[in-house]
Amino acid sequence: MIKRTSPAWIAIFSAAVLLFPCVRLAAQQPNIKEIIEKSVQANQAIFKATPEFNYKERDRTGKGSKTYQVTMIDGTPYYRLIALNDQPLSAAQSAAEQKKQDKIAAQRRAESSQDRQKRIDKYQKERARDNQMMAQLTQAFNFSFVGEREVRGFKVWVLKATPRPGYKPPTLETQVLLGMQGELWIDEKTYNWVRVTAHVIHPVSIEGFLAQVEPGTQFELENSPVAGGIWQATHFSMKSQAKVLYMFNRASHDDETYFEYQRIETSGQNGQGGPHTLRFANFPR
Numbered sequence: 378m379i380k381r382t383s384p385a386w387i388a389i390f391s392a393a394v395l396l397f398p399c400v401r402l403a404a405q406q407p408n409i410k411e412i413i414e415k416s417v418q419a420n421q422a423i424f425k426a427t428p429e430f431n432y433k434e435r436d437r438t439g440k441g442s443k444t445y446q447v448t449m450i451d452g453t454p455y456y457r458l459i460a461l462n463d464q465p466l467s468a469a470q471s472a473a474e475q476k477k478q479d480k481i482a483a484q485r486r487a488e489s490s491q492d493r494q495k496r497i498d499k500y501q502k503e504r505a506r507d508n509q510m511m512a513q514l515t516q517a518f519n520f521s522f523v524g525e526r527e528v529r530g531f532k533v534w535v536l537k538a539t540p541r542p543g544y545k546p547p548t549l550e551t552q553v554l555l556g557m558q559g560e561l562w563i564d565e566k567t568y569n570w571v572r573v574t575a576h577v578i579h580p581v582s583i584e585g586f587l588a589q590v591e592p593g594t595q596f597e598l599e600n601s602p603v604a605g606g607i608w609q610a611t612h613f614s615m616k617s618q619a620k621v622l623y624m625f626n627r628a629s630h631d632d633e634t635y636f637e638y639q640r641i642e643t644s645g646q647n648g649q650g651g652p653h654t655l656r657f658a659n660f661p662r
Contacts, residue, residue, distance in 0.1 A: 431446070444463070532565045581652060612633070
């Protein structure tokens with residue numbers, strides 16, 4: 378079973394910059410093109426490494442929170458509920474959730490090779506779509522150097538991202554990038570994206586649909602080193618504001634935290650897993 382709360386991704390308000398007034402401009406501006414190229418390589422390493430981990434995920438909404446143990450089972454992740462509103466399940470509830478997981482595991486082991494591949498292919502397609510959205514950031518924007526900062530113990534370069542004239546979105550999902558701007562906070566040692574933020578600055582119509590993404594839509598993604606020093610996503614939030622049929626407003630808010638990463642044996646863990654790279658499923662499609 379593949380859980381889709383609204384998957385995967387980017388950002389927070391550029392206004393957050395105001396929280397860090399002490400920006401130190403480098404005496405000599407670094408090579409932005411080289412930084413972006415190396416950061417893309419680092420981000421791809423994150424994407425490839427995610428199958429090596431099981432982890433916990435806490436999803437918060439206006440109604441409370443749910444926490445899951447996410448485990449790769451035969452090629453796709455399974456989400457076992459372990460807490461509600463930050464309170465562990467009762468013994469009876471926990472046993473019932475474990476029974477559900479055991480049942481799914483048995484079903485997957487009994488699948489035909491064709492059904493198994495169909496399940497994995499569906500998940501991989503979703504994951505590749507989200508990864509493409511992340512990769513398109515470097516194609517959709519021009520970058521300018523803002524300065525250097527200390528954030529969460531990392532010394533980072535801060536790059537401002539503004540829409541690149543002439544950018545042609547390759548998919549429906551990436552059309553939203555036409556109306557966005559944001560920042561990349563890149564670790565100076567590893568070139569990993571410590572934080573990515575973006576927000577919609579003007580309405581973007583989704584081609585082929587009577588819908589548009591409105592200002593007020595914003596994203597934040599944070600990455601950190603986890604088990605073994607490998608970087609992975611640790612927090613993702615998205616607030617989306619859309620107008621469907623150009624009349625009805627549709628708003629949503631996702632806030633997801635990923636933690637307690639544990640390396641898993643690759644034997645028997647076929648397929649790809651890991652946190653939802655970026656959650657754009659709330660956009661009209």
